[in-house]
Amino acid sequence: MATKRPPFWQREQYTPFLLLLPAILTLLFVVLLPLLFSLYTSFTGYRLIRPESLWQWIGFRNYQRIFADGDFWTAFGRTIIFLTIALNLEFLFGLGIALLINKITWGQRTLRTIMMFPMMFSPILVGYQFKFVFNDNIGILNNALQSLGLSDGAIPWLVDKYLANFSIIFAEVWMSTSVFAILLLAGLFAMPRDPLEAAKVDGCNPWQVFRHITLPFLMPFVFIAMTIRSLDVARAYDIVDVMTGGGPAGRTELLWTLIARTGYDNARMGQANAMAYVSILLSIAFTYYFFTKLLAARKYMGGAE
Amino acid sequence: MAEIKLNNVIKRYGKTEVVHGINLDIAHNEFVVLVGPSGCGKSTTLRMIAGLEDISDGTVSIGPGVVNDLPPRKRNISMVFQNYALYPHMSVRENLGFGLKIAKQDEATITARVDEAADILGLDELLERTPAELSGGQRQRVAMGRAIVRHPEAFLFDEPLSNLDAKLRVQMRTEIKKLHQKVKTTVVYVTHDQVEAMTLADRIVVMKDGHIEQVGTPMKVFNHPVNTFVASFIGSPPMNLLPATITGADVVFADGKSLPVPTRLADRVRDGQEVIFGLRPDDLTPVGHGIAESGDSARLTLDVTLSELLGTETILYTSIAGQEAQGKMFGAREVAPGETLEFDVAMDRAHLFDAATGKSVRVD
Ligand SMILES: Nc1ncnc2c1ncn2[C@@H]1O[C@H](COP(=O)(O)OP(=O)(O)OP(=O)(O)O)[C@@H](O)[C@H]1O
Ligand SMILES: [Mg+2]
Numbered sequence: 046m047a048t049k050r051p052p053f054w055q056r057e058q059y060t061p062f063l064l065l066l067p068a069i070l071t072l073l074f075v076v077l078l079p080l081l082f083s084l085y086t087s088f089t090g091y092r093l094i095r096p097e098s099l100w101q102w103i104g105f106r107n108y109q110r111i112f113a114d115g116d117f118w119t120a121f122g123r124t125i126i127f128l129t130i131a132l133n134l135e136f137l138f139g140l141g142i143a144l145l146i147n148k149i150t151w152g153q154r155t156l157r158t159i160m161m162f163p164m165m166f167s168p169i170l171v172g173y174q175f176k177f178v179f180n181d182n183i184g185i186l187n188n189a190l191q192s193l194g195l196s197d198g199a200i201p202w203l204v205d206k207y208l209a210n211f212s213i214i215f216a217e218v219w220m221s222t223s224v225f226a227i228l229l230l231a232g233l234f235a236m237p238r239d240p241l242e243a244a245k246v247d248g249c250n251p252w253q254v255f256r257h258i259t260l261p262f263l264m265p266f267v268f269i270a271m272t273i274r275s276l277d278v279a280r281a282y283d284i285v286d287v288m289t290g291g292g293p294a295g296r297t298e299l300l301w302t303l304i305a306r307t308g309y310d311n312a313r314m315g316q317a318n319a320m321a322y323v324s325i326l327l328s329i330a331f332t333y334y335f336f337t338k339l340l341a342a343r344k345y346m347g348g349a350e
Numbered sequence: 351m352a353e354i355k356l357n358n359v360i361k362r363y364g365k366t367e368v369v370h371g372i373n374l375d376i377a378h379n380e381f382v383v384l385v386g387p388s389g390c391g392k393s394t395t396l397r398m399i400a401g402l403e404d405i406s407d408g409t410v411s412i413g414p415g416v417v418n419d420l421p422p423r424k425r426n427i428s429m430v431f432q433n434y435a436l437y438p439h440m441s442v443r444e445n446l447g448f449g450l451k452i453a454k455q456d457e458a459t460i461t462a463r464v465d466e467a468a469d470i471l472g473l474d475e476l477l478e479r480t481p482a483e484l485s486g487g488q489r490q491r492v493a494m495g496r497a498i499v500r501h502p503e504a505f506l507f508d509e510p511l512s513n514l515d516a517k518l519r520v521q522m523r524t525e526i527k528k529l530h531q532k533v534k535t536t537v538v539y540v541t542h543d544q545v546e547a548m549t550l551a552d553r554i555v556v557m558k559d560g561h562i563e564q565v566g567t568p569m570k571v572f573n574h575p576v577n578t579f580v581a582s583f584i585g586s587p588p589m590n591l592l593p594a595t596i597t598g599a600d601v602v603f604a605d606g607k608s609l610p611v612p613t614r615l616a617d618r619v620r621d622g623q624e625v626i627f628g629l630r631p632d633d634l635t636p637v638g639h640g641i642a643e644s645g646d647s648a649r650l651t652l653d654v655t656l657s658e659l660l661g662t663e664t665i666l667y668t669s670i671a672g673q674e675a676q677g678k679m680f681g682a683r684e685v686a687p688g689e690t691l692e693f694d695v696a697m698d699r700a701h702l703f704d705a706a707t708g709k710s711v712r713v714d
Binding site for chain 2: 240253
């Protein structure tokens with residue numbers, strides 16, 4: 046009697062796929078389908094208030110409109126500037142904090158915990174907090190400045206073109222400097238002591254030791270933090286939305302506040318999705334850039350004690 | 351190119367004192383080895399000379415001046431670390447030239463000096479690699495190269511060979527010796543390996559628990575240890591140390607076996623004194639199997655419990671008054687465990703230490 050071939054799901058070569066099926070299905074439904082769906086909508090004139098417009102294929106019209114749209118490119122450019130300034134400030138402050146905490150021998154744990162407090166708040170709350178700090182009438186900053194006699198008028202922290210952007214960056218930096226501080230502190234803890242001592246004996250003063258030995262060792266950690274934070278900042282939304290809502294008159298509009306406004310307030314979901322796809326390129330570019338840097342910096346770290 | 355003086359140097363970590371007032375004069379171009387068991391304060395002492403560790407009390411001077419308050423970079427010394435401490439992100443060439451670059455030497459000088467050091471140490475082929483791409487022995491040589499390119503006043507070595515395998519260690523030991531003959535400079539070398547100390551040193555400093563036990567040439571320390579600690583620490587296999595009592599003109603062990611008091615020590619002991627009789631295995635040899643015997647010699651009949659053949663020589667394990675003792679046998683001969691042999695004891699090379707203090711009865 047010829048043995049009957051088992052049904053295909055019982056055959057050995059399919060077992061791995063069978064076992065992976067739950068994961069594959071989850072990824073399919075949670076990631077891939079929405080991704081494809083949003084990609085599709087970016088080629089339609091989909092408006093949230095008119096569901097039937099989902100079937101209105103308009104080809105590259107959304108993209109053409111974006112590329113011709115000055116507001117989009119302003120937000121795009123502002124996001125890059127915002128990201129550059131915030132990341133560099135966070136890096137500098139984070140490095141400073143990490144170096145100082147690394148020096149302390151007493152109360153270091155407590156300080157490390159305190160340092161992480163800003164990260165424990167929801168960004169929305171941080172936004173509200175700074176909205177009230179910077180408010181021109183009732184904000185404590187203006188009140189403090191006036192009481193100290195440092196200024197006589199109400200400084201329009203959240204209204205002026207430059208000051209408003211500064212205020213948002215300030216909030217962002219306040220909240221996230223600890224990401225850098227923690228990663229760099231971890232780097233400093235992992236730092237071998239011997240090369241530092243060798244450098245001292247080799248004639249380096251403290252600054253030269255830092256410049257030639259400590260900093261190169263920390264660079265991989267810096268790039269990890271940069272990668273994480275560039276993704277974070279490139280999709281900055283909550284703080285900005287709460288503090289200024291992208292206004293006044295679009296002076297603080299970043300990519301994602303613009304996208305959210307287009308998609309939800311103006312209900313033009315198709316176009317918003319097109320914008321989102323363009324701005325994702327920005328995130329990919331930053332991630333790629335920092336990852337290349339990270340790999341280059343890491344290359345030397347293997348093996349040699 | 352400088353002498354190093356340690357004057358009553360003390361190191362405390364908080365309340366615990368780990369180095370208790372060390373005095374040491376190291377001459378110009380001298381190779382001094384600090385040796386001692388783990389934790390005795392060798393590294394701490396070396397690091398105080400280097401300036402990597404604060405000096406709690408006393409003074410260290412390099413050349414003419416006291417350097418207590420100078421940072422390492424102002425002391426003009428080079429140090430080779432146990433873990434090499436190479437700069438992982440720099441190539442071998444950059445590692446070697448780093449000190450010169452910091453000292454703002456011009457490119458041509460740096461290249462010349464790096465090439466010279468690479469030549470001395472056989473690193474020419476490796477200059478463009480990074481430390482991660484080197485073997486342990488090669489890293490070790492880069493670390494030494496980094497020390498010599500700067501033409502410092504003194505070299506400090508902290509157990510530079512302890513991470514290498516036995517064969518490479520012997521090879522590098524010879525290279526360090528040659529290197530010192532080539533680039534005459536003051537060297538302070540830390541090790542816990544007494545063979546390294548014996549082979550490299552002009553003078554050995556034996557340390558224990560933060561004290562210096564003895565300072566002297568390898569010959570002196572080997573032949574005239576001042577106390578039982580030095581006697582047991584220097585030499586391999588270690589010296590036999592056997593408790594005994596002086597009775598008249600004899601050294602009597604607990605089991606009644608006795609030897610005459612060595613003539614050169616006769617006037618240093620008194621009747622009834624509790625002593626420790628010290629004898630190196632090389633000086634306890636079966637009759638006819640020693641190195642040509644001469645002078646003051648005595649005989650002892652002992653049971654051999656175990657023998658280890660090492661090739662040209664055999665280590666014989668025996669016991670005297672319940673204490674294990676080792677002898678050596680030169681020349682080919684089978685020894686069965688349990689065999690009883692007549693041993694020659696080279697009395698002119700025997701030592702007597704006072705049992706109470708552990709000090710040698712004759713220090714000179
Ligand atoms: N930072 C420190 N704090 C407290 N005690 C220390 C410190 N560093 C070293 N010690 C102690 O000082 C003593 C001497 O240490 P040191 O490193 O000089 O020993 P060593 O002779 O070099 O030993 P090894 O051969 O193991 O390297 C040790 O008992 C050690 O426990
Ligand atoms: Mg040590």
